[in-house]
Amino acid sequence: MKILKILSKLKMRGADDYKNHLYALILAGGGGTRLWPRSRQKTPKQFLKLFDNETLTQVAIRRFTEILPWENIFIVTVSSDYKKEILKEVPQMRPENIIVEPVRRETGPAHALGALYIESRDPDAVIMTESADRIVKPVSRYLETLLKAAKVAYQDHVLIAVWDISKKERRSALKEVSIFTSWTGLLKSLPLNLQKDIRNRGNTFGMQDNMFGLRETF
Numbered sequence: 001m002k003i004l005k006i007l008s009k010l011k012m013r014g015a016d017d018y019k020n021h022l023y024a025l026i027l028a029g030g031g032g033t034r035l036w037p038r039s040r041q042k043t044p045k046q047f048l049k050l051f052d053n054e055t056l057t058q059v060a061i062r063r064f065t066e067i068l069p070w071e072n073i074f075i076v077t078v079s080s081d082y083k084k085e086i087l088k089e090v091p092q093m094r095p096e097n098i099i100v101e102p103v104r105r106e107t108g109p110a111h112a113l114g115a116l117y118i119e120s121r122d123p124d125a126v127i128m129t130e131s132a133d134r135i136v137k138p139v140s141r142y143l144e145t146l147l148k149a150a151k152v153a154y155q156d157h158v159l160i161a162v163w164d165i166s167k168k169e170r171r172s173a174l175k176e177v178s179i180f181t182s183w184t185g186l187l188k189s190l191p192l193n194l195q196k197d198i199r200n201r202g203n204t205f206g207m208q209d210n211m212f213g214l215r216e217t218f
Contacts, residue, residue: 018154021124022072024064025114028057028086028132029078029101057132061090064128067143073097075132076114078104107131126154 054062057075064073074097077083083098099117101110111129118125128146136142149160 016151018126018151021122021126021154022068022150023118023122023125023127024068024073025111025118025127025129026057026060026064026073026075026132027107027110027114027129028060028075028082029104029110055089056135057086058089060130060132060134061093063136063139063143066139067147070094071097074099074114074118076101076110124154126150 052059061073061075070092071094073093075086075093076099077086078101080100083095083100086098087093087095099114101113114129115127118127128150152158153160
């Protein structure tokens, strides 16, 4: 009976219902070491104005406001000082949507903390995660790809990885957006050198062979 209830719930999900459960989770907890001496502990890279007189955090947040309301945008950071800086840079952000890690634990635990926080508010949440220091062009194509991935994730209850291949010699290996029934199926469709590169990066996030994959070029 319990299984039937679960299946019934899955079938009730409409094609566009995911839009009512869509969230962004931005990681903004860098320690200011990678762009030293430009970045320091008090001004890590996510708070630097590198492009168009905006900080990387401002750019990341603005990107998601094109498809989400402010209340559905969340940030994970590592200190109360960083939280204050985010609110100073983007006063439209809701203070309760800025999550401060109790202890710095790098990327994986930061993802988990943010996801658990959002899931406590919306058990059906579909969460798009990215780092504050990501540079994306063109933004419209990137957001379009995220929405396609979110729709599949919501309907089929799967985790989807979206990545870009920017090196010119690899672009010929990729076509338009393609959704594969398995992570293994995606890899087998690519050249061996690209398979190795993606698998190495995928293992960082604990990707499994039965995961869905979404490939795209930007």
